[in-house]
Amino acid sequence: MPTTIVWFRQDLRLADNPALRAAAERGAVLPVYVLDDTTPGAWTIGGAGRWWLRQSLEALDRALHERGSRLVLLQGDPGVALTRLAAAAEADSVMWNRAYEPFAIARDTALKTSLTDRGLSVVSHNGALLFEPWTVATQTGQPYSVYTPFAKACLKAPAPPSPAPAPVRLHTPEVSPTEEIGFDDLFPTRVVWSQGLAAAWSPGETKAHSTFTRFVADILEDYGDKRNRPDVEGTSRLSPHLHWGELSPRQAWHGVLAACGGAEALDPGRSSEVYLKELLWREFGYHILFHVPDLPTAPLKPAFAHFPWADDKDNRNAWRFGRTGYPIVDAGMRQLRTTGWMHNRVRMVAGSFLVKDLLEDWQHGACWFWDNLVDADLASNTLGWQWVAGCGPDAAPYFRIFNPVKQGEKFDPDGAYVRRWLPELERLPQPYVHAPWTAPKSVLAEAGVSLGTTYPTPLVDHGEARGRALDALQRIKHAA
Secondary structure (H helix, E strand, O other): OOEEEEEEOOOOOOOOOHHHHHHHHHOEEEEEEEEEOOOOHHHOOOHHHHHHHHHHHHHHHHHHHHOOOOOEEEEEOHHHHHHHHHHHHOOOEEEEEOOOOHHHHHHHHHHHHHHHHOOOEEEEEOOOOOOOHHHOOOOOOOOOOOHHHHHHHHHHOOOOOOOOOOOOOOOOOOOOOOOOOOHHHHOOOOOOOHHHHHHHOOOOHHHHHHHHHHHHHHHHHHHHHHOOOOOOOOOOOOHHHHHOOOOOHHHHHHHHHHHOOHHHHHOOOOHHHHHHHHHHHHHHHHHHHHHOOOOOOOOOOHHHHHOOOEOOHHHHHHHHOOOOOOHHHHHHHHHHHHHOOOOHHHHHHHHHHHHHHOOEOHHHHHHHHHHHOOOOOHHHHHHHHHHHHOOOOOOOOOOOOOOHHHHHHHHOOOOHHHHHHOHHHOOOOHHHOOOHHHOOHHHHHHHOOOEOOOEOOOOOOHHHHHHHHHHHHHHHHHHO
16 A cells, blocks of 8 residues: 655644545555754744644644544654655655745755655645635736735635545554654743643644634624724634644635525625635735745835834833833733734734834834744734835835724723733723823822833823834835
């Protein structure tokens, strides 16, 4: 019986896994995960992501055991690891689901050539996207640079394939590999805030599906109205499950369609349509990253290469650890540090504050999110930060600057989100919870708030900071 190595990466599931299914239909399957030592230093898996990855791999291993198989763990250069594994297991084929990060494309292309030269059959599959980046193009054959026409093109394209079920049983190779390591060796304890992560999340394919089922049943109907409210449970919380491939975008897409009447799910204004377009925003990130591989390190709009960014480490640290003096920003940053996740509306507000109010380079924010998010996705993270900085693939102007007080008052009207993550402001009355410095001294005293002591005064005046940001924009416009 022929043996196929299935190289798992960010596709940590059994259902709707094209590489695994093709391998299972062919013969014996040897599942493997290689912790890649060749990934560029800036894009190695962050602390929060590393915590998630271990839990997810352990869940995958348990699921494989239920089907008569197991997960082999290796570390190092994937080319070396897979070559040795193929020889040890007498495998004649290697399969994987494609990755789209620039360094992954370069690695996989070289590896495919190397393995093929050694006589192995190598086949890659699409297990991560609804549409391959090279299949969606303008009428002139160019990639899209603005989301709305991209989404319209995707909606006019043939529907993504329906998801396939997981294999019921997996045949194991006749020859077992001897070179492998254990979970504790692969993941020595490093994440000091793992208790908060464990309290907030349960990684793995089973939890991904139960989260999706609950989202469709209890949240989807009001998603369009409540997704911007961090004070209520109005989002899917599926982003880390999608990032790590515990749930495929096809499963999410077709699951929503099935629950909402098929094509009717895409009727304008319906919450289901809003959610499906969020999946397309994720696709757009990969589309842009594939066609602009230096996007994580360079602004899409060239003029921003000359932007007069500040360089204040104290301000950056105040932002990182939720000490800016603006409650909605600080609440978000503390939610991030505690749970490895932040509500998307608050991500935009906190991002805007860093790059517009503090004039700090967006890449500082992108790197911090990369290390602290359990859903740290290079495409989505980069797209989000370039969008909020005004230098990315977006038609809106740079002077879209979020007012953190007004954003808090609009989307956290009762202050419940702020009070949850900033307990020092818990007793502050609603009129002042998003702007404590405006409260009378007597109100602050009664609430137990001492500005500058128990809670910081604002790092900057937002009105003045907005003016500085607009002045900086004019400078690069004139320079161009």
